[in-house]
Amino acid sequence: MPDVVACLWGRAGMDRAAQGLLGAGRRLAESLGEKLHAVVVGPVDPAAVEAARTAADKVVLVEDELLAEYNAENYLAALTAVCGQLAPRAVLLGNDVYSQELTARLAHRLGGSAAGDAVDVAIADGQLRATRGVYGGKATAVIALAKTPAVVWIRARAMAPAPARAPGEVELLSLGLAQDSRVSLISSHADAKEGVRLEEARLIVSGGRGLGGPGPFEQLQALAAAMGAQMAASRAACDAGWVPASWQVGQTGKKVAPELYLAVAISGASQHIMGIADSKVICAINRDPDAPIFKHCRFGLVEDYQKVIGPLTAKLGQHA
Amino acid sequence: MNIIVCIKQILDPEIPARDFRVDGAKRQAERGSANLVTNIFCENALETALQVRDAHGGKITVVTCGGVEAEEVLRKALALKADEAVLLESPIENPDPLFVARTLAAGIRKLEPFDVVLVGREAGDWGAGQTGGLLAEELSTPCIAFAESFAPGTEPGRLQVKRQTDNGWEGFESSTPLVITITNHDKNVPRIPKTRDVMQSYRKPLTKWPLAELGIDVDSNGGYSHIADLFVPVKETHCEFLSGDTLEAKVDALAERLAGIIRSI
Ligand SMILES: Cc1cc2nc3c(=O)[nH]c(=O)nc-3n(C[C@H](O)[C@H](O)[C@H](O)COP(=O)(O)OP(=O)(O)OC[C@H]3O[C@@H](n4cnc5c(N)ncnc54)[C@H](O)[C@@H]3O)c2cc1C
Numbered sequence: 133m134p135d136v137v138a139c140l141w142g143r144a145g146m147d148r149a150a151q152g153l154l155g156a157g158r159r160l161a162e163s164l165g166e167k168l169h170a171v172v173v174g175p176v177d178p179a180a181v182e183a184a185r186t187a188a189d190k191v192v193l194v195e196d197e198l199l200a201e202y203n204a205e206n207y208l209a210a211l212t213a214v215c216g217q218l219a220p221r222a223v224l225l226g227n228d229v230y231s232q233e234l235t236a237r238l239a240h241r242l243g244g245s246a247a248g249d250a251v252d253v254a255i256a257d258g259q260l261r262a263t264r265g266v267y268g269g270k271a272t273a274v275i276a277l278a279k280t281p282a283v284v285w286i287r288a289r290a291m292a293p294a295p296a297r298a299p300g301e302v303e304l305l306s307l308g309l310a311q312d313s314r315v316s317l318i319s320s321h322a323d324a325k326e327g328v329r330l331e332e333a334r335l336i337v338s339g340g341r342g343l344g345g346p347g348p349f350e351q352l353q354a355l356a357a358a359m360g361a362q363m364a365a366s367r368a369a370c371d372a373g374w375v376p377a378s379w380q381v382g383q384t385g386k387k388v389a390p391e392l393y394l395a396v397a398i399s400g401a402s403q404h405i406m407g408i409a410d411s412k413v414i415c416a417i418n419r420d421p422d423a424p425i426f427k428h429c430r431f432g433l434v435e436d437y438q439k440v441i442g443p444l445t446a447k448l449g450q451h452a
Numbered sequence: 453m454n455i456i457v458c459i460k461q462i463l464d465p466e467i468p469a470r471d472f473r474v475d476g477a478k479r480q481a482e483r484g485s486a487n488l489v490t491n492i493f494c495e496n497a498l499e500t501a502l503q504v505r506d507a508h509g510g511k512i513t514v515v516t517c518g519g520v521e522a523e524e525v526l527r528k529a530l531a532l533k534a535d536e537a538v539l540l541e542s543p544i545e546n547p548d549p550l551f552v553a554r555t556l557a558a559g560i561r562k563l564e565p566f567d568v569v570l571v572g573r574e575a576g577d578w579g580a581g582q583t584g585g586l587l588a589e590e591l592s593t594p595c596i597a598f599a600e601s602f603a604p605g606t607e608p609g610r611l612q613v614k615r616q617t618d619n620g621w622e623g624f625e626s627s628t629p630l631v632i633t634i635t636n637h638d639k640n641v642p643r644i645p646k647t648r649d650v651m652q653s654y655r656k657p658l659t660k661w662p663l664a665e666l667g668i669d670v671d672s673n674g675g676y677s678h679i680a681d682l683f684v685p686v687k688e689t690h691c692e693f694l695s696g697d698t699l700e701a702k703v704d705a706l707a708e709r710l711a712g713i714i715r716s717i
Contacts, residue, residue, distance in 0.1 A: 246549070248581050
């Protein structure tokens with residue numbers, strides 16, 4: 133019987149999140165002296181399975197035509213069936229929309245308890261404890277999960293991958309799922325965004341409400357292009373409709389972990405910091421020297437962004 | 453359409469970090485001089501409901517679970533023209549997520565029939581983000597998370613829901629009843645109540661159901677999870693402010709630093 137199960141979405145492949153999730157799973161399993169199983173749900177990329185084998189003791193592939201496209205009810209039924217069979221002590225998921233959507237429901241169906249947005253998971257007094265930011269990142273709480281299994285979605289992207297080991301076995305599981313006809317996907321849309329995903333980006337340029345409108349965001353995009361960086365934004369800028377919601381970084385947006393995060397006209401509210409705290413270097417341009425963002429910066433410039441962006445873009449364009 | 457909106461009262465999340473303290477023994481934030489406010493995602497949920505009712509008709513019932521002070525968020529919802537308000541009177545200060553979901557489910561069952569239950573995607577205090585999912589399980593309905601809007605579906609008894617994903621959006625059609633968790637979007641920025649409506653809201657009736665009437669056992673709180681520790685992390689980063697005699701010199705300094713990092717990766 134495995135003690136830890138890590139749930140991966142087949143379509144996502146072996147991205148940084150999947151690697152971090154298996155890394156966290158491996159560490160937890162080792163602390164328990166038990167095994168790690170990876171459960172891969174939905175259409176699968178064979179290269180990802182190979183990679184998963186070197187991290188987990190066993191990879192369980194759950195394939196079913198009902199899982200071809202994401203549907204919470206079908207995915208939940210699949211996870212409940214597999215995790216029910218494996219009867220683990222802990223079930224770990226990543227920090228994508230699907231994981232966040234399913235965690236608590238899965239815990240409920242398995243008779244366990246759940247926590248989310250964990251930056252650490254450990255066992256104490258026989259219970260799994262999840263460490264997470266609360267009160268918008270102003271405080272840290274350690275949540276003890278009383279019922280087994282403990283189902284936790286974690287900030288996997290910031291976690292170290294598992295060291296490679298002899299490949300584990302692969303089991304193909306066919307569940308014979310019954311179609312849940314209550315909910316069906318009728319349309320979907322991906323925002324046009326070039327380059328790598330924000331969560332995987334090594335360089336990020338981010339804009340806030342201080343930019344004052346969508347126009348300056350285009351200027352900022354020119355800077356990002358000169359740097360080879362991805363674009364992001366604060367919640368205030370997304371709420372204002374200047375940029376798509378999928379650009380939002382923070383407690384309720386993306387959790388990013390780039391080498392460099394450049395925040396332009398962002399105040400640095402604790403909820404924003406929650407999404408960027410794992411960045412290696414944070415740097416800001418803000419005209420207010422007392423803006424809280426500077427408390428998190430390695431270096432910064434106190435200036436009006438309007439005077440800085442143009443010349444900075446030109447300079448960095450030369451370097452490139 | 454019969455819409456139920458669950459709302460939560462929280463400590464104002466906008467209080468600056470320097471004014472924020474926790475009571476380590478009680479394992480919760482100190483109230484201090486901070487206001488109690490409606491959780492912002494619950495406001496987004498109510499706004500979404502108001503827009504749907506304005507366009508398609510129906511009734512909105514707001515429900516909260518908490519002590520007497522939670523009446524305030526219900527009054528505000530009534531000022532925004534919610535049709536009815538229900539307080540599920542609970543003496544518990546830090547209820548665990550399953551306890552909240554069970555209490556809400558018990559209250560909602562008394563309000564049947566309903567088409568859809570809206571909740572905020574998470575609360576600005578504990579941010580557990582579990583109420584919607586657990587509520588759907590308790591009520592045996594499907595659940596769609598992170599929605600920005602919803603509308604009547606292709607036939608009666610169905611709804612269309614648009615929700616945010618990691619890189620865009622997805623549209624679903626679902627049967628009713630359904631639980632939806634609402635996230636922020638530029639289309640559901642909460643409206644502000646008129647002063648006159650705020651005054652009138654205090655004259656509107658407000659239903660109160662104590663836990664005993666809902667068949668909820670107070671002792672069952674904590675069986676799901678509990679807070680083992682709560683503290684304010686200390687993190688000191690020293691920011692080097694780039695200087696220069698001219699704007700150009702400052703920009704040069706910044707460009708140098710950024711280029712150095714870019715080259716190193
Ligand atoms: C439950 C909850 C969840 C939240 N989740 C998130 C989240 O995920 N992400 C997020 O970002 N926020 C989130 N927030 C909101 C957060 O609290 C802040 O309101 C938000 O981050 C503010 O965005 P901002 O910094 O862009 O805007 P503001 O706070 O308005 O800051 C604008 C900044 O721009 C500067 N500025 C203005 N003009 C100029 C200029 N010409 N040149 C240079 N600088 C200038 C100002 O000095 C100021 O510092 C959440 C809030 C709650 C309650």
